[in-house]
Amino acid sequence: MNSPTTLFGHLKSWAETDPQRTALIDPLPTDAASEGTESGHVRISVSDLLARTNEFADLLAEHGVGPNDCIAVWLPSWSDTYAWQFAASALGAHVIGVNTRYNVAEVGHVLTKARPQVLVVAHGFRNLDFLATARKAIAEVDQETAAQQDRSPGEPFTPPKAFVWAVPGAASEPTIADYDLGAGAVLVPAESSTIDQAATSFAAAAPEESRLSVAFTTSGSTGMPKLAAHRESAVITHSQQVASRIGFTTGDVLVEPLPYSGVFGYSAGMGALFGGAAVLLHPVFDEQELVRAWSTFSGSHFVGADDMLSRVRKVCEDTGTKLESWRWAGVADFQGMSADIAEWAAEQFGTRTVGVYGSSEVFALTSFWPNDTPEELRYSGGGRLVDPRYEYRIADPVTDQPVSEGSEGEVQLRGPNVVDHYLGDQGEGRKNFTSDGWFQTGDLGRAHGPEAFEYVCRMGDVIRLRGFLVDPAEIELHLITHPDIELVKVVGRSSDVGEPEVVAFVQPVPGTTPEPEDIRQYCRQQLASFKVPTEVRLVETMPVTAGTNGSKIKTAVLREWAAQPAVVGQ
Known part of the structure; x- marks a missing residue:
């Protein structure tokens, strides 16, 4: 029997093979609950x-x-x-x-x-x-x-x-x-x-x-x-490859708080369906409701942002909830908390957490790390390409020529996962491709063999210090270990003489007021002197944007703040 060639054909095939298999788990408002609902949800x-x-x-x-x-x-x-x-x-x-x-x-x-x-x-x-x-x-x-x-x-x-x-x-x-x-x-x-x-x-x-x-x-x-x-053919094959690589099986439940309209929620949800798993939907993010549903329906997998899991962790710790069924997490590291959350989930529930990579133009989950990847790499973005037909190269962003092994450059991709068309395109689409057909992601990365790469940061976020390209995350990962720091973001700016320098924006742990100079001294203990922030600014809350794929810190806003004298409330 030939495999269906459309999404509709696959849905018909699933219904013919196992009509009662749970595909989706819908939440319902309390006043909409009726006979047949289960803990405020319906299968x-x-x-x-x-x-x-x-x-x-x-x-x-x-x-x-x-x-x-x-x-x-x-x-x-x-x-x-x-x-x-x-x-x-x-x-x-x-x-x-x-x-x-x-x-x-x-x-x-x-x-x-x-x-x-x-x-x-x-x-x-x-x-x-x-x-x-x-x-x-x-x-x-x-x-x-x-x-x-x-x-x-x-x-x-x-x-x-x-x-x-x-x-x-x-x-x-x-x-x-x-x-x-x-x-x-x-x-x-x-x-x-x-x-x-x-x-x-x-x-x-x-x-x-x-x-x-x-x-x-x-x-x-x-x-x-x-x-x-x-x-459509690319959607189908990508979903099949995601299902296979994650290892979804019938009876699994993907906990998916990201919206289906965004590429991460879409790719994860479709991968789960193609693997025979059910998708636990969550239209409005409420960590307490999510944890209750997660526990009730024995969620086995999660795909989402680190800020979401940070809130899930707090609920679990406050309520003593044990998510014993949780086996795997694919996490986008938007706020630098993935490693800490991964260690907590592994210790509490035996969960394996991996960093993921993707975008609207190449599909989400276009790569992620295998479970046996060493910890120092497994939580970062990037990973192994999910489909053998996908290709990547690390190229000089100026010449578009491949860089030497071990060097950093722009991640460029080629394959059926790459965007086929921009709706309403008036020529802007061509700007994203090299003359020899590679898609320019705008991401800085480094190679890890022929099938895997490590995402470093956005090209626009990298800071050149003393002639070195420095990923702000390197500084952030050290700062977040400070006991009085809840959230941190590092940006670059030009000094009075035009030299690049670092500014660290720090959101303190509630109830604490760390001294900026003490934080700079904390950096000197582990970081090279040129990586120590020139200035540390305390902020009550970070400026964030609640996007389709999760909340992201507005780096552009912080760069604007860094270029101006500090004011109260920043």
């Missing part, structure tokens, strides 16, 4: 997921969506979010996930670039007014499009049809007429009316090797995000 079988997918595919087909069309999905992570992806696959369409935190300008940018035929929008989620944001975004797009038409006539902007999805337990029912953004609005049924997989009217699209499946917004530090799109 969604692959059969249930297929039924919902069929319903969505019928709805999309009824409204004219077909091959190569785009569906924008602006929802929190519930099982229906997955169903829209499989429904798009059934029709040969592709999905662009929209972060629930996006503002007017960002939503307008996605709509302009992706030109979706349909916008699936949540109603009643955390009292967020998606409707008002969408209306303002489209008004601004219309205004900008009209101005562009005067300068250079082109294809006019057509607003998407709104498919309104009421969040389980929403305080009010949506008024469909209000959601008409210019192309009409449709109410999405609250739940499947049937689980008969044969009760469908749409015609499944024939698979095509080049057909797009999903696009992710990039998280660049400047300008609006690009919309990095990937072929």
